[in-house]
Amino acid sequence: MKLPRLFSNIPKREQVIGAFAGLNEKPVIDEGEFAELKNVSDRFYPAIATRQPRGVVSRTITKPNGLYYKNHLFYVDGTKCYYNGEEVSGLTVTDGEKQLVGMGAYICIFPDKKIFNTATGEITAVNASFTPSGTITFKELSTDSVFTKITATNIGNTFKAHDGVKISNANDASFLVDGEPVTKVITEIDTNYIVVTASIQNSFSGSFEMSASGSNTLLSATGIGNDFKANDIVKVVGSMDSALNVTDRTVSSRSANQVVISGSFPSKTFTQGGALTIEPYYSGSDKTKISGTNLNTIFAKGDVVTISGCSVSGVNGSHEIVMAGTDFILIDLTLTSKTTQNSGVTITRTKHKVENGVLKRTGFTRTGVTFSRESQDFDFVCEHNNRLWACNSLNHEIYASKLGDPTNWNCYEGISTDSYTVTVGSDGDFTGCISHMGYVLFFKEQAIHIMYGSKPTNYQLNTTIAPGVRKGCSKSLCVVNETLFYVARNGVYSYDGAIPQKVSDNIISELSDAVACQQDNRYYLSCLKDGKRTLLVYDPQYKLWDVEDDTQFKYAAYGDGTLHFIDKDNQLTTITGSRDEIIWWSMDSGDIVASDLNEKYISKIKFYFSMDAGAEADIYIQYDMDPLWHRQGTIHSITKKTYTIPILSQRCYKFRWKIEGKGQMKLLACAYTVEGGSEINGNVQSFFRR
Numbered sequence: 001m002k003l004p005r006l007f008s009n010i011p012k013r014e015q016v017i018g019a020f021a022g023l024n025e026k027p028v029i030d031e032g033e034f035a036e037l038k039n040v041s042d043r044f045y046p047a048i049a050t051r052q053p054r055g056v057v058s059r060t061i062t063k064p065n066g067l068y069y070k071n072h073l074f075y076v077d078g079t080k081c082y083y084n085g086e087e088v089s090g091l092t093v094t095d096g097e098k099q100l101v102g103m104g105a106y107i108c109i110f111p112d113k114k115i116f117n118t119a120t121g122e123i124t125a126v127n128a129s130f131t132p133s134g135t136i137t138f139k140e141l142s143t144d145s146v147f148t149k150i151t152a153t154n155i156g157n158t159f160k161a162h163d164g165v166k167i168s169n170a171n172d173a174s175f176l177v178d179g180e181p182v183t184k185v186i187t188e189i190d191t192n193y194i195v196v197t198a199s200i201q202n203s204f205s206g207s208f209e210m211s212a213s214g215s216n217t218l219l220s221a222t223g224i225g226n227d228f229k230a231n232d233i234v235k236v237v238g239s240m241d242s243a244l245n246v247t248d249r250t251v252s253s254r255s256a257n258q259v260v261i262s263g264s265f266p267s268k269t270f271t272q273g274g275a276l277t278i279e280p281y282y283s284g285s286d287k288t289k290i291s292g293t294n295l296n297t298i299f300a301k302g303d304v305v306t307i308s309g310c311s312v313s314g315v316n317g318s319h320e321i322v323m324a325g326t327d328f329i330l331i332d333l334t335l336t337s338k339t340t341q342n343s344g345v346t347i348t349r350t351k352h353k354v355e356n357g358v359l360k361r362t363g364f365t366r367t368g369v370t371f372s373r374e375s376q377d378f379d380f381v382c383e384h385n386n387r388l389w390a391c392n393s394l395n396h397e398i399y400a401s402k403l404g405d406p407t408n409w410n411c412y413e414g415i416s417t418d419s420y421t422v423t424v425g426s427d428g429d430f431t432g433c434i435s436h437m438g439y440v441l442f443f444k445e446q447a448i449h450i451m452y453g454s455k456p457t458n459y460q461l462n463t464t465i466a467p468g469v470r471k472g473c474s475k476s477l478c479v480v481n482e483t484l485f486y487v488a489r490n491g492v493y494s495y496d497g498a499i500p501q502k503v504s505d506n507i508i509s510e511l512s513d514a515v516a517c518q519q520d521n522r523y524y525l526s527c528l529k530d531g532k533r534t535l536l537v538y539d540p541q542y543k544l545w546d547v548e549d550d551t552q553f554k555y556a557a558y559g560d561g562t563l564h565f566i567d568k569d570n571q572l573t574t575i576t577g578s579r580d581e582i583i584w585w586s587m588d589s590g591d592i593v594a595s596d597l598n599e600k601y602i603s604k605i606k607f608y609f610s611m612d613a614g615a616e617a618d619i620y621i622q623y624d625m626d627p628l629w630h631r632q633g634t635i636h637s638i639t640k641k642t643y644t645i646p647i648l649s650q651r652c653y654k655f656r657w658k659i660e661g662k663g664q665m666k667l668l669a670c671a672y673t674v675e676g677g678s679e680i681n682g683n684v685q686s687f688f689r690r
Contacts, residue, residue, distance in 0.1 A: 022544030055577025069559025238357030615663025
């Protein structure tokens with residue numbers, strides 16, 4: 001009988017594992033890594049241990065909508081807000097998820113756009129609106145000023161100095177751009193007035209005629225009344241008679257071609273008391289010169305006068321004065337001879353023509369005017385360098401609030417404290433934003449927008465095409481030891497200001513719906529892992545992943561050295577603490593081939609354990625493709641020592657071990673003894689045909 005040929009055996013040897021490297025879901029893993037983990041931690045690396053107990057539940061929240069830490073915990077329960085365990089009086093919000101952002105002593109609440117001052121308890125709205133009752137007066141602060149004073153009862157109780165306010169229904173060009181109201185900055189404020197940066201602009205330029213209209217003055221010209229309304233305050237500029245360059249006159253009525261302003265039109269009359277000379281202005285001139293003492297001090301160019309009592313034919317009647325010189329006036333009349341008259345002439349002004357003059361509105365009154373301080377709608381908000389920064393996917397825009405003022409997003413004065421807006425050209429929606437390493441980062445799924453600069457004049461937006469935050473994972477953004485971590489479409493990435501680096505190569509499951517926070521220099525990530533709720537922990541120092549349990553972070557916040565979170569049962573607690581709980585844990589070694597691709601025998605396994613009182617561990621082993629785990633024994637001892645698990649030898653190509661237990665333990669090392677087999681079950685017969 002011909003026997004099969006056997007190959008030489010591998011010597012009997014012991015393989016020791018003294019460092020444990022966390023989770024690895026790949027088909028081939030290194031010794032010391034684990035295919036599956038539950039409730040274990042690398043906090044005693046290189047040993048692996050049971051995670052710490054959770055903290056005690058401080059309270060159960062009825063409807064959690066947000067959590068933040070600013071000296072004390074702040075959370076939103078339904079429509080109510082709580083700080084340091086007490087309800088914030090007077091602060092109510094809509095029932096929905098909130099973004100909570102800190103800035104100095106402020107906690108800013110979005111999308112409600114409310115601000116809570118943790119130091120004073122004051123509550124402020126980002127947006128504010130005021131519609132005064134009665135008449136509101138707009139008036140130049142001074143002649144030709146670029147500031148307008150707006151008088152309205154109690155307006156100063158709604159706004160503050162340096163607010164940007166939009167003024168609707170003012171109907172003046174100075175408050176409009178392309179027909180729409182624009183924001184003006186308040187430079188001075190008191191209870192019943194504000195001063196804004198605006199130069200009242202509505203005016204009429206051209207030639208017009210002034211005349212008497214009862215006790216008022218009538219201004220006539222084609223189109224002169226189109227830009228004015230009753231009760232406007234106006235001034236006249238450009239008349240050669242300074243008495244007619246009036247200011248602070250009120251428009252009593254108007255039509256398209258006429259404006260009636262308050263104040264009488266001053267009539268002027270000259271009654272001859274000395275000799276008058278009436279003659280051509282010069283030989284052949286079509287103008288008549290009337291000379292008399294002080295005539296030019298009474299009349300001015302543009303006056304339309306009625307002359308009576310003159311003995312010279314054609315002089316009596318209505319004439320326009322085209323020039324007023326020293327002791328003479330010129331009228332539009334042709335004479336051929338010179339005449340002197342000693343008495344009887346009367347000259348009366350009936351109206352006045354202004355050439356290239358201006359009727360300018362310097363003030364006006366309105367009813368139904370609305371004053372509002374407004375901000376844009378935001379998808380994501382963060383704080384950076386004493387400003388709030390935000391983005392809007394619909395408008396493809398990035399915004400910054402005014403320096404030190406989270407209520408003002410539309411203040412543009414050309415100074416370093418201005419608000420800021422920029423349009424972004426990249427595709428897709430924003431997925432998150434955060435301040436990191438002196439810059440503001442705005443994420444899309446395939447891009448990172450980085451804002452450089454320190455003030456609006458030198459802000460610069462750069463774009464890096466790289467894996468960004470996955471949609472729905474904005475709360476996975478978290479900084480641990482100056483490194484930013486977040487969940488992207490294909491895993492977890494770290495970002496230190498250069499190019500994002502994937503740190504979850506050992507996790508092949510899909511991660512989504514992620515919320516993260518940090519404690520003890522570790523990244524705690526509550527997410528769906530292939531659709532199953534899982535709490536992962538990444539240690540950047542040792543670059544390894546641990547798995548705890550199915551704890552869910554609805555919201556998480558780090559403060560005072562502790563990770564606070566609201567779990568799936570709406571309980572507010574901490575990630576570590578003194579909760580009295582029995583922690584069930586497990587670890588699966590994954591397939592082990594023991595550096596030998598031949599068949600082999602595993603004769604025994606050793607585990608170096610340190611266990612607390614009451615803790616226990618069940619040891620299992622699995623061979624090749626056997627679906628069953630074979631229990632090898634149980635350890636429950638408080639003695640720190642090596643426990644040897646004898647195994648009934650079974651021939652195998654690969655094997656794996658698993659430990660399941662409860663209570664606090666540390667696995668400091670393990671070892672297994674391998675006895676050589678052969679490759680007999682692994683040979684492949686090769687045939688070929690001639």
